[in-house]
Amino acid sequence: MSGKGRPETARSGKVDMTHGGGGRAMAELIRDLFHRHLGNPILDEANDAARLGMVPGRLVMSTDGHVVAPLFFPGGDIGSLSVHGTLNDIAMTGARPLFLSAGFILEEGFPLDDLERIVISMAEAAAAAGVPVVTGDTKVVEKGKGDGVFITTTGLGVVPDGVEIGAERARPGQAILVSGSIGDHGVAILSKRENLDFETDLRSDSAALHGMVAEMVSSAPAIAVLRDPTRGGLSAALNEISRAANVGIWLDEEAIQVKPDVAAACELLGLDPLHVANEGKLLCICAADDAERLLSVMHGHPLGRDAALIGHVTDEDAPLVQMRTGFGGMRVVDWLSGEQLPRIC
Amino acid sequence: MSGKGRPETARSGKVDMTHGGGGRAMAELIRDLFHRHLGNPILDEANDAARLGMVPGRLVMSTDGHVVAPLFFPGGDIGSLSVHGTLNDIAMTGARPLFLSAGFILEEGFPLDDLERIVISMAEAAAAAGVPVVTGDTKVVEKGKGDGVFITTTGLGVVPDGVEIGAERARPGQAILVSGSIGDHGVAILSKRENLDFETDLRSDSAALHGMVAEMVSSAPAIAVLRDPTRGGLSAALNEISRAANVGIWLDEEAIQVKPDVAAACELLGLDPLHVANEGKLLCICAADDAERLLSVMHGHPLGRDAALIGHVTDEDAPLVQMRTGFGGMRVVDWLSGEQLPRIC
Numbered sequence: 197m198s199g200k201g202r203p204e205t206a207r208s209g210k211v212d213m214t215h216g217g218g219g220r221a222m223a224e225l226i227r228d229l230f231h232r233h234l235g236n237p238i239l240d241e242a243n244d245a246a247r248l249g250m251v252p253g254r255l256v257m258s259t260d261g262h263v264v265a266p267l268f269f270p271g272g273d274i275g276s277l278s279v280h281g282t283l284n285d286i287a288m289t290g291a292r293p294l295f296l297s298a299g300f301i302l303e304e305g306f307p308l309d310d311l312e313r314i315v316i317s318m319a320e321a322a323a324a325a326g327v328p329v330v331t332g333d334t335k336v337v338e339k340g341k342g343d344g345v346f347i348t349t350t351g352l353g354v355v356p357d358g359v360e361i362g363a364e365r366a367r368p369g370q371a372i373l374v375s376g377s378i379g380d381h382g383v384a385i386l387s388k389r390e391n392l393d394f395e396t397d398l399r400s401d402s403a404a405l406h407g408m409v410a411e412m413v414s415s416a417p418a419i420a421v422l423r424d425p426t427r428g429g430l431s432a433a434l435n436e437i438s439r440a441a442n443v444g445i446w447l448d449e450e451a452i453q454v455k456p457d458v459a460a461a462c463e464l465l466g467l468d469p470l471h472v473a474n475e476g477k478l479l480c481i482c483a484a485d486d487a488e489r490l491l492s493v494m495h496g497h498p499l500g501r502d503a504a505l506i507g508h509v510t511d512e513d514a515p516l517v518q519m520r521t522g523f524g525g526m527r528v529v530d531w532l533s534g535e536q537l538p539r540i541c
Numbered sequence: 542m543s544g545k546g547r548p549e550t551a552r553s554g555k556v557d558m559t560h561g562g563g564g565r566a567m568a569e570l571i572r573d574l575f576h577r578h579l580g581n582p583i584l585d586e587a588n589d590a591a592r593l594g595m596v597p598g599r600l601v602m603s604t605d606g607h608v609v610a611p612l613f614f615p616g617g618d619i620g621s622l623s624v625h626g627t628l629n630d631i632a633m634t635g636a637r638p639l640f641l642s643a644g645f646i647l648e649e650g651f652p653l654d655d656l657e658r659i660v661i662s663m664a665e666a667a668a669a670a671g672v673p674v675v676t677g678d679t680k681v682v683e684k685g686k687g688d689g690v691f692i693t694t695t696g697l698g699v700v701p702d703g704v705e706i707g708a709e710r711a712r713p714g715q716a717i718l719v720s721g722s723i724g725d726h727g728v729a730i731l732s733k734r735e736n737l738d739f740e741t742d743l744r745s746d747s748a749a750l751h752g753m754v755a756e757m758v759s760s761a762p763a764i765a766v767l768r769d770p771t772r773g774g775l776s777a778a779l780n781e782i783s784r785a786a787n788v789g790i791w792l793d794e795e796a797i798q799v800k801p802d803v804a805a806a807c808e809l810l811g812l813d814p815l816h817v818a819n820e821g822k823l824l825c826i827c828a829a830d831d832a833e834r835l836l837s838v839m840h841g842h843p844l845g846r847d848a849a850l851i852g853h854v855t856d857e858d859a860p861l862v863q864m865r866t867g868f869g870g871m872r873v874v875d876w877l878s879g880e881q882l883p884r885i886c
Binding site for chain 1: 682
């Protein structure tokens with residue numbers, strides 16, 4: 197942390213146990229670091245709860261813990277990821293996100309410079325999204341009882357009138373769209389793991405999708421399902437949807453884009469890109485008649501330039517997800533027990 | 542976890558990395574443990590975001606990470622504490638809490654039986670409070686990168702019309718009330734620390750205060766400040782208020798109740814009860830004319846039976862907190878740099 201911002205009680209440059217103790221050291225950390233970068237009129241009131249005023253409309257709320265390792269990766273860090281991840285969960289209901297909260301669990305000894313870098317990244321992501329962090333909390337655990345920093349964010353948003361989106365609304369005949377290439381986030385993270393370091397220019401796709409979603413629901417309010425395929429990748433997201441709606445899903449492998457670097461890394465590591473996490477992509481399931489219009493809206497947005505129709509919902513073989521392969525065969529897209537590699541978000 | 546509730550993928554009886562991976566193992570944990578105990582119509586929809594419907598009125602939002610050690614203590618555990626802590630932060634704005642979210646960060650190897658005990662305790666606390674857990678998230682970190690379980694809860698509530706409560710509203714001449722004896726929670730936790738184990742029947746005061754608060758604001762809507770003196774105790778809470786409102790605060794030591802077990806433990810450990818955490822007590826600052834009425838309301842509620850007038854706000858010596866001691870002198874009630882002992886909540 198650059199001189200001015202460092203709390204007086206933290207001349208060591210590291211988080212210590214007093215920063216979670218509810219006393220002066222914590223108050224200074226909150227003022228000199230969190231408020232300095234994340235400040236906005238609601239957060240600045242600095243009560244234990246944020247006063248949001250009246251919020252007309254149907255509310256949605258979502259929470260997401262972030263434990264990504266490493267904390268900094270190509271295309272982002274835990275700060276920006278913790279904003280994008282929760283904004284996207286809100287957006288996947290069709291909602292406009294309005295407010296965020298952030299709970300930090302810091303490990304004793306974590307460098308304050310790194311913490312400041314993370315908070316600045318969080319502030320930039322929140323500002324770019326137009327969604328303020330209105331309240332927060334800081335706890336500190338002893339060295340060896342945490343891992344640098346964990347951030348749990350919670351978001352609040354409002355669903356536009358007439359929009360009804362949910363996994364259970366998938367119906368046979370609907371089209372399945374995806375907003376771009378898959379697997380970028382997972383492979384970018386893996387490329388920086390200590391034991392896996394490999395050369396790639398790949399960056400995480402971490403991004404806030406609510407702007408594109410707003411254009412999509414405005415163009416086609418009858419969208420049935422939106423889902424961001426994060427942990428477990430496209431495969432887990434589609435298997436969840438097929439189970440929630442008790443439908444079958446057919447995919448066309450050739451329509452699913454995988455960047456050459458992602459394909460090469462997956463080949464090298466023995467991974468299936470369908471199982472690899474994304475943090476800036478969405479799945480959209482809609483009436484077949486709306487597919488062209490929605491693809492055109494997505495193509496006009498920077499986060500959806502490579503959007504494609506990748507399959508459709510069927511009443512056969514529910515709740516299986518199956519894929520027509522490049523060789524013309526069909527295979528079941530299975531649902532792994534876990535992620536191939538942990539702490540991807 | 543008793544046979545039926547154990548996810549099929551977790552026959553070892555312990556949390557493993559697959560439980561955070563977004564695949565089948567995580568889905569089974571969520572279904573067999575979280576949904577089974579915390580289930581309610583909103584949570585059961587099982588989308589990534591909870592659909593809350595319309596919520597008229599002025600909203601407040603608060604978030605709190607819980608890292609208490611040990612996880613189980615006399616009078617509660619991290620599950621009930623994570624419900625009470627956030628409900629109380631919401632209640633301290635005068636609001637009625639309506640919804641909770643919960644983000645779990647689990648350490649690999651944590652016993653599923655302990656996790657189930659914690660989730661049941663959380664479910665009981667939420668049910669007793671009448672506030673559902675509507676959405677959640679689970680992450681798993683490797684053994685040695687966490688400490689059993691951390692829980693970050695976020696609450697949403699609505700402030701009744703006409704109620705305006707905040708630390709900055711303290712004014713000279715107002716009365717300071719506290720709802721009971723202080724230091725119970727901190728001493729109960731300390732009594733179970735490995736290195737401090739001492740004999741006491743003391744239990745944490747962990748409790749949800751919003752029911753009593755509802756009666757208080759209904760009886761005296763002009764309450765200026767409510768605050769739950771958690772980390773840093775009464776001292777940190779009053780120092781924060783004196784700074785926020787730029788007022789002086791005078792306390793009367795003889796009016797502040799400390800249980801004999803708490804006094805003895807503090808004596809033994811060299812602690813000042815004014816600095817020790819509470820989890821079921823509130824400070825109320827109100828017009829002197831409202832003090833008797835509010836004390837009577839508090840005395841009529843199980844959580845306020847020992848409520849007392851402990852001091853008043855003054856325009857002298859802002860922003861100092863001072864106390865008339867039992868010997869007739871005055872001393873400054875200082876604000877520690879940290880908590881005397883970490884991870885109290």
